[in-house]
Amino acid sequence: MKPLVALNWKMYRSAAQEIAAARQLVELGNYPATLAVFPSFLSLYSITEQLKGSAIELGAQDCAMAAPGAYTGQVAAQSLVELGCRWCIIGHSERRMYLGETDELVVAKVNQALAARLQPIVCVGETAQERAAGVTLAVVEKMLEPVQGKVGLCIAYEPVWAINSGTTPTAQELERALGHIRKIMGAECRVIYGGSISGATASILKEVPSCQGALVGKASLDVQELKKILESMSN
Ligand code: PEP
Numbered sequence: 001m002k003p004l005v006a007l008n009w010k011m012y013r014s015a016a017q018e019i020a021a022a023r024q025l026v027e028l029g030n031y032p033a034t035l036a037v038f039p040s041f042l043s044l045y046s047i048t049e050q051l052k053g054s055a056i057e058l059g060a061q062d063c064a065m066a067a068p069g070a071y072t073g074q075v076a077a078q079s080l081v082e083l084g085c086r087w088c089i090i091g092h093s094e095r096r097m098y099l100g101e102t103d104e105l106v107v108a109k110v111n112q113a114l115a116a117r118l119q120p121i122v123c124v125g126e127t128a129q130e131r132a133a134g135v136t137l138a139v140v141e142k143m144l145e146p147v148q149g150k151v152g153l154c155i156a157y158e159p160v161w162a163i164n165s166g167t168t169p170t171a172q173e174l175e176r177a178l179g180h181i182r183k184i185m186g187a188e189c190r191v192i193y194g195g196s197i198s199g200a201t202a203s204i205l206k207e208v209p210s211c212q213g214a215l216v217g218k219a220s221l222d223v224q225e226l227k228k229i230l231e232s233m234s235n
Contacts, residue, residue, distance in 0.1 A: 003205075003233050004154065004192055004213030006059065006121060007037045007220035008089060015042040022047045024223050026054045031230040033213075036087050037220075041075055048084035059087030062095065063118065065108035077109075077116035088113045089215075091143075092123045093160045107146040114152055121154045121215065122147055123194070124181070128161035136173075137180050144184050154190040155181050156215045162195025164218055169195075171207035178210035199228025206232065 007025075009018060018039045025037060036057040039047050048058055064074035080088060090113065091106035106122065113120040124143040126136045140157070147153060157177050162168050169177070178191050185191070193205060194215030205211045214233065219225040 001190065001212055002032055002034050003211075004034045004036065004190060005031075005226075005230060005233060006087065006089075006156075006192065006194075006213065006215045007035070007226070008061065008092075008194070008215055008217045009037065009039050009220065010061070010094070010217060011040060012218075012221055013040075015040065015046070018043040019046045019050070021221070021223075022050045025056055025226075026050060028223065028227065028230075030055070031234045033230055033233055035230070038087070038089055044080070044083050044085065051084070057086045058084050059089065059121070060085050060118075061089050061092070063088045063090065063109055063113055063116075065105055065112060067112065067115075077112040077118045081116045081118050086119060087154075088118045088120055089156075090120045090122050093125060093158060093163060097160075103143060103146045110147055110150060110153070114150065119152060119154060121156050121192070123156045123158045123215075125157055125159040125162075125195070127159075131159065131161060136177060140177060140181060141184060144181065148184060151188065153185065154192060154213075155185055156192050156194045157181060158194040158215060164196065166196050168193075168197070168201050168204060171204050174204070174208045175210055178208060182210050197229060199225045199232075202229040202232040 038059040060080045063077040068076045090109045095101045126139040192213035197214045198219040
């Protein structure tokens with residue numbers, strides 16, 4: 001399985017900036033990795049056109065918890081597929097933290113995504129306090145409970161304390177968490193890591209046998225950083 005490098009552009013840029021950045025991505029060249037970009041909803045339509053003929057895949061940062069209907073402000077999984085999305089991030093810690101997303105909401109979104117044949121990347125991970133208390137595996141296990149047994153998921157282990165902090169877990173900590181996730185979810189489930197992966201930190205993932213890719217936030221905004229990440233994950 002080729003490693004997945006998923007670029008989470010969050011809400012860093014305007015739609016016009018995202019469209020310009022997508023042009024640079026297309027010029028990146030080929031790496032033995034599956035590259036998927038997750039722009040804001042606003043630029044999905046334009047970027048899907050730009051990616052035509054390239055191997056770069058498209059994803060959304062969220063989807064609705066229900067099928068098309070009276071849900072103001074939401075975007076249906078089915079509409080995302082129609083737009084050319086193959087992937088969808090679900091349950092990112094920033095949404096859990098700022099919007100109060102619960103595990104129940106996460107599972108409803110996962111069900112919608114799977115029904116629409118949109119591949120969910122479900123984010124799980126502990127806070128700094130939970131890490132200090134030594135309950136990382138228990139926290140991850142609890143977050144996975146509602147989606148356990150579902151086929152076709154990708155799980156992103158994203159410790160909340162590592163996101164946008166410049167620090168990552170050690171290779172040993174990563175293997176322990178990712179190995180545990182694989183044990184719970186089964187060998188068919190792809191397991192990736194996210195949190196402060198950059199050109200400088202990406203090489204750690206080569207030391208983690210259970211890791212099958214990376215979710216990259218801030219560093220994915222810089223094409224030079226991205227090249228370094230892709231190079232170190234391809235070697
Ligand atoms: C993320 O939030 O999904 C992420 C990986 O962020 P960063 O790389 O900026 O830590």
